[in-house]
Amino acid sequence: MRVISRSLLFAAIFPVCVVAQNTNPKPEPVLDVHVHAMDADFPGIAPMCPNTSKFIASDPKGKEEPFGWIKEPCTPALYPAAKGEYMKDVLAEMERLNVTAVVFGDPKSVQKWKDAAPNRVIPGTAFSAGITPGQRVPLDELRKDFTSGGFRVMGEIGLQYEGLSPSDMSVDQYFALAEELDIPVAIHMGTGGSGRANITVPKFRGSMGNPLLIEDLLARHPKLRVQVMHAGYPMIEEALTLLQANSHVYVDVAGLIWSYPIKEVNRYIERLVEGGFEDRVMFGTDQLIWPKLMAYSISIIQNADYLTTEQKRDILYNNAARFLRLDGATK
Numbered sequence: 055m056r057v058i059s060r061s062l063l064f065a066a067i068f069p070v071c072v073v074a075q076n077t078n079p080k081p082e083p084v085l086d087v088h089v090h091a092m093d094a095d096f097p098g099i100a101p102m103c104p105n106t107s108k109f110i111a112s113d114p115k116g117k118e119e120p121f122g123w124i125k126e127p128c129t130p131a132l133y134p135a136a137k138g139e140y141m142k143d144v145l146a147e148m149e150r151l152n153v154t155a156v157v158f159g160d161p162k163s164v165q166k167w168k169d170a171a172p173n174r175v176i177p178g179t180a181f182s183a184g185i186t187p188g189q190r191v192p193l194d195e196l197r198k199d200f201t202s203g204g205f206r207v208m209g210e211i212g213l214q215y216e217g218l219s220p221s222d223m224s225v226d227q228y229f230a231l232a233e234e235l236d237i238p239v240a241i242h243m244g245t246g247g248s249g250r251a252n253i254t255v256p257k258f259r260g261s262m263g264n265p266l267l268i269e270d271l272l273a274r275h276p277k278l279r280v281q282v283m284h285a286g287y288p289m290i291e292e293a294l295t296l297l298q299a300n301s302h303v304y305v306d307v308a309g310l311i312w313s314y315p316i317k318e319v320n321r322y323i324e325r326l327v328e329g330g331f332e333d334r335v336m337f338g339t340d341q342l343i344w345p346k347l348m349a350y351s352i353s354i355i356q357n358a359d360y361l362t363t364e365q366k367r368d369i370l371y372n373n374a375a376r377f378l379r380l381d382g383a384t385k
């Protein structure tokens with residue numbers, strides 16, 4: 055959707071007036087469709103370099119690191135929050151950057167975020183109980199979360215980490231519930247290799263992140279609205295094929311936008327847009343650990359010279375507003 059915002063129009067007509075009055079204008083709104091309700095401390099974690107340039111090999115004979123990203127100096131390095139400050143810091147960043155976010159996690163953790171920032175948090179939760187693969191939240195409990203608990207999105211659904219396809223029949227009842235209640239679902243697809251999945255997450259399967267694995271699920275639930283998290287990165291052909299076949303499917307660029315080499319990241323987003331899907335690419339951070347990650351990720355979209363101003367607004371706000379059916383339409 056291409057809309058000239060009122061403020062832009064105003065600026066075009068009364069430029070001098072705007073400059074004089076708005077010395078520190080509020081940034082245009084951003085919707086981040088992929089934030090995690092973390093509130094843990096991360097003592098001793100080294101600063102993180104986003105868009106690391108490569109993965110390095112390792113040898114099973116020696117001690118192998120849990121991540122394969124090369125360690126290299128960078129600007130800016132992103133620092134974890136001080137002890138006990140993470141949620142507060144991220145919410146302050148959201149206020150500063152004018153961000154509203156879909157925040158995922160177990161209901162209790164998400165509620166804490168919602169209570170702290172009721173106007174900036176859209177709550178999301180899913181059916182994994184704890185971190186042990188295969189443990190599920192009872193269906194009735196999840197139904198309550200969405201009918202009376204105020205939850206708006208079912209996610210993050212991380213079946214790929216269990217080596218399962220999103221079309222696996224063992225979880226079909228949850229997707230049937232989402233279709234029945236008209237709740238969008240957000241499914242992790244694609245990323246997660248981290249260069250060492252073979253060592254740290256033995257059930258993870260890259261192949262289970264193939265976006266086309268969602269097709270059978272969509273055939274069984276034709277009204278289901280799906281957010282393909284991480285845009286199925288790096289499987290661009292499969293992501294485009296799914297988008298071409300199913301108009302209820304959107305993608306988010308969370309995680310991938312800061313995790314992989316910058317040239318590759320921009321090429322991937324450009325392919326999605328040039329493939330004709332500028333209306334279905336949503337901004338997301340995968341916000342965790344480092345409070346400045348959100349601002350950094352937004353800057354990647356804002357600095358993308360292959361996107362028009364309208365396309366940037368669509369990715370940063372309008373597409374998600376349409377997907378989530380937020381009031382207020384486009385901004």
Ligand SMILES: [Zn+2]
Binds near residue numbers: 210243283284309
């Ligand atoms: Zn994910």
